[in-house]
Amino acid sequence: xxxxxxxxxxxxxxxxxxxxxxxxxxxxxxxxxxxxxxxxxxxxxxxxxxxxxxxxxxxxxxxxxxxxxxxxxxxxxxxxxxxxxxxxxxxxxxxxxxxxxxxxxxxxxxxxxxxxxxxxxxxx
Amino acid sequence: xxxxxxxxxxxxxxxxxxxxxxxxxxxxxxxxxxxxxxxxxxxxxxxxxxxxxxxxxxxxxxxxxxxxxxxxxxxxxxxxxxxxxxxxxxxxxxxxxxxxxxxxxxxxxxxxxxxxxxxxxxxx
DNA sequence: ATAATTAGTTTACACTTGTAACTCATTTTT
DNA sequence: AAAAATGAGTTACAAGTGTAAACTAATTAT
Numbered sequence: 001x002x003x004x005x006x007x008x009x010x011x012x013x014x015x016x017x018x019x020x021x022x023x024x025x026x027x028x029x030x031x032x033x034x035x036x037x038x039x040x041x042x043x044x045x046x047x048x049x050x051x052x053x054x055x056x057x058x059x060x061x062x063x064x065x066x067x068x069x070x071x072x073x074x075x076x077x078x079x080x081x082x083x084x085x086x087x088x089x090x091x092x093x094x095x096x097x098x099x100x101x102x103x104x105x106x107x108x109x110x111x112x113x114x115x116x117x118x119x120x121x122x123x124x
Numbered sequence: 125x126x127x128x129x130x131x132x133x134x135x136x137x138x139x140x141x142x143x144x145x146x147x148x149x150x151x152x153x154x155x156x157x158x159x160x161x162x163x164x165x166x167x168x169x170x171x172x173x174x175x176x177x178x179x180x181x182x183x184x185x186x187x188x189x190x191x192x193x194x195x196x197x198x199x200x201x202x203x204x205x206x207x208x209x210x211x212x213x214x215x216x217x218x219x220x221x222x223x224x225x226x227x228x229x230x231x232x233x234x235x236x237x238x239x240x241x242x243x244x245x246x247x248x
Numbered sequence: 249a250t251a252a253t254t255a256g257t258t259t260a261c262a263c264t265t266g267t268a269a270c271t272c273a274t275t276t277t278t
Numbered sequence: 279a280a281a282a283a284t285g286a287g288t289t290a291c292a293a294g295t296g297t298a299a300a301c302t303a304a305t306t307a308t
Contacts (some may be wrong), residue, residue, distance in 0.1 A: 008264080008265060008266085009213065009265085010266060010267085011265090012213070026284095026285065026286085027284090027285090039267090040267070040268055040269095041268095041284095041285090042267080042268050042269065042270095043266075043267050043268060045268095045285080045286075045287080046266085046267075046268075046288095047266085047267095049196065049211070049286085049287070049288090050166060050265090054140065059286090059294095066275095066284080066285060066286085067285085067286075070169070076225075076228070079214060079225055079229070080229045080231070081226075082214060083222075083226065083231060084231070085283095086210055086229075089133065089136070090203060090206060095226060095231055095232045095236075096232075096236075096240055096267075099223075099237075100238060100244075101200075101203055101205065101207065102202075102219060105186075105200065105203070105204045105207070107204070107207060107208070107219055108219045108220075110241070110244050110245065112219075112220075113241055113244070114241050114245070114267090116223060117218055117234070117237055117238055117241050120140075120224075120227060120234055120237070121234065121238070132294085132295060133295090133296090134295075134296060134297085149255090150254090150255065150256085151254085151255090163297090164297070164298055164299095165254095165255090166297080166298050166300095167296075167297050167298060168298065169255080169256075169257085169298095170258095170296085170297075170298075171296085171297095172256095173256080173257075173258090174295095181290085183256090188304095190254080190255055190256085190304095191255080191256080210297095220307095
């Protein structure tokens, strides 16, 4: 491993806290995670440690009571690589194939898809 | 594990052969995989064995020289669950969010997306 | 029929991942 | 100041995963 974009499922939950809440201390991260699923503080520490190890997160002194953890990659950057490997793994890298599948299996209807495209059009 | 939709990356490559080429023998699968990446026959055997174990594949006698392996789930069925968990993990389950991201990060352009929707429209 | 090959099954092993305890230093409380 | 709590860093461990060897039974070639 040792690639900052190679983030496991549990690690991702930590990154999402950092992305959503900004730089945080261990305690803050644990508190935030607890909103959805209880997680032992030590577990979070290990996860943070691994993220620091692969440089997806850096820690910095925070006046006295502990460290502040910060993501070194943005969520968008991460999503981009994650999307790409998902597409590659299941759809030969083709977004078209993915979307056709979504429509076929009713994950999204043609109408919704059209509405979405219209929205994108009018936006700009 | 022990869920037939819970398929690892290496196992998926075997499933893809079965989906693309239909029921196949071990030798055929190995030959097909070798087109893209060399893989030890024993490795393929283990992978097949694990797939049989979780019932994503069944094997049946094939007049003499070996067994025929067949997928018990279709590619579409598999993709549907894979899509869902991908969306859930990264986009709070929202296709909309995913598509917005694709457009934002230029994985697909608005034009291409529109063309695709038009195609879906005219199809039917 | 005996040797060689092949396929099915079992076992192995290192690395990854989820989960958490342990240690030691620092900070806070009494 | 001594005791208690907290946090950083380290270590642990079982389950999952990629990869492949070993063993055994069946099939094919000589």
